[in-house]
Amino acid sequence: MYAKSLESPLLSNEPVEPVYGPVEAVQVLREAAARVSVVEGESVTPIVNMGGTLTSMRVEASDHVEAGTVVAKIDGREVVAYTSDEPLYRDISRGLQGDDVVTAQEFLVALGYYAASPDGVFGASTAAAVSAFNREHGWGNNNDVLALGSLVWIGAEGLTVRETLGVVGTTVAPGSELFSSIAEPATVAVADVPELPPTGPAALTVNGVTVPYELGSRTVQDVESVSAVVSAMAGALESVGTVTLSEPAVQGSVPSSAVVNDPAGRTCVFTEQRGGVLIVSPTADTMGSVAVGEELVGRSVLINPREVRGDLDCE
Structure with a gap:
């Protein structure tokens, strides 16, 4: 209590006594x-690898394109998207070996045409898979060459169309851009x-x-x-x-009445009725209490300095 009287503190003549209390520890989810x-x-702008008439565009803005997506038709034949770290640089045909053959085989596996493990060797099973791909996409019924013209590279992952650039009915050349993508x-x-x-x-x-x-x-x-x-x-x-x-932090908490802001802009609490200044940096002020540093937890501070101290300077 702030005065030893049953009367109102405003009417009592008894001196107000100092009230002390500990800085309490509270957990807060900071x-x-x-x-x-x-x-x-980086964005990718897919380009065609053959010349001819662009007979249809199969994608439009906001479409997601992945390996196996038919993106266009040129001269009535479908052009299909594929993914890889690097684009193919040649047609893939019988007798070839190398990393680009692995890329082709992985593409055919993804589309369900090739059931074996990619080994980088274009043999009979790869030829059969290529023939099935060509037959389904309009590149001939007995064609076992995977032509660059039937494919369009879209980078290592799928992409999203930003804007179509190809104009149906116009002639395209190798290197013509089909659409831009969103990075x-x-x-x-x-x-x-x-x-x-x-x-x-x-x-x-x-x-x-x-x-x-x-x-x-x-x-x-x-x-x-x-x-x-x-x-x-x-x-x-x-x-x-x-x-x-992720884990609650511990901080000190004192009643807001214990905290003083002096004319110089400093903020402090007092541990004694005279002297005993502790500079603080409050981090929050809610529901009548002020959050102060964890290092002050357990310290005894003056709860009513404005009523019992003549000096409220934080120096």
Whole structure:
């Protein structure tokens, strides 16, 4: 109690006594805002490998293209997308060996034409698979050559169409661009969060979507997490998210009446009725209490300094 009287403190003539209390330890799920931005990877602009009349476009803006997608027809024959680290540079035919044959075989495996393990050797089973592919896509009923003209390279992964560039009915030449693609997001960059510890497990929340985040890494790289954050950003390249510690942090808590701001702009608490100044840097002020550093937990501080101290200078 602030005065030994049953009367109102405003009417009592008895002096107000100092009230002391400990800095209590409280657990808080600490969080802070952080700017996030999408770091785009390289985009690919697929080109054709043959000349002729573009008789149809089979994709349009926003379509997702992957290995096996028919993207166009040239002279009535289908042009099919394939993925690999590097584009093919020659037609694939009987007797050939090499990494490009492996690429062709992996493509045929993905589409269900080739059942064996890719070995880089164009033999009878590869020839049969190529013939089946050509027959289905209009490249001849007895053709066992996988022609570059029947394929279009879309990079190592699938892509999304930004804009179609081919005009149906016009003549295309090798090297003509069919469509542009949207650069796939590679990572999500996260700005430093000085209010939180420099390292440790945390979570990043952007527009209601939460993914794991490691403090200090400044980036989210997991493919699923990147995809989730990018979707939450709905086409924006920059946004503001919230980084939250995975484990609650411990901090001190004192009644707001114990904290003083002096004319010089300093903030402190007092451990004694005279002297005993402790400079503090409050981190939050909620429900009548002020959050202070964990190092003050257990210290006894003056709860009513304004009523019992003549000097409220924090120096």
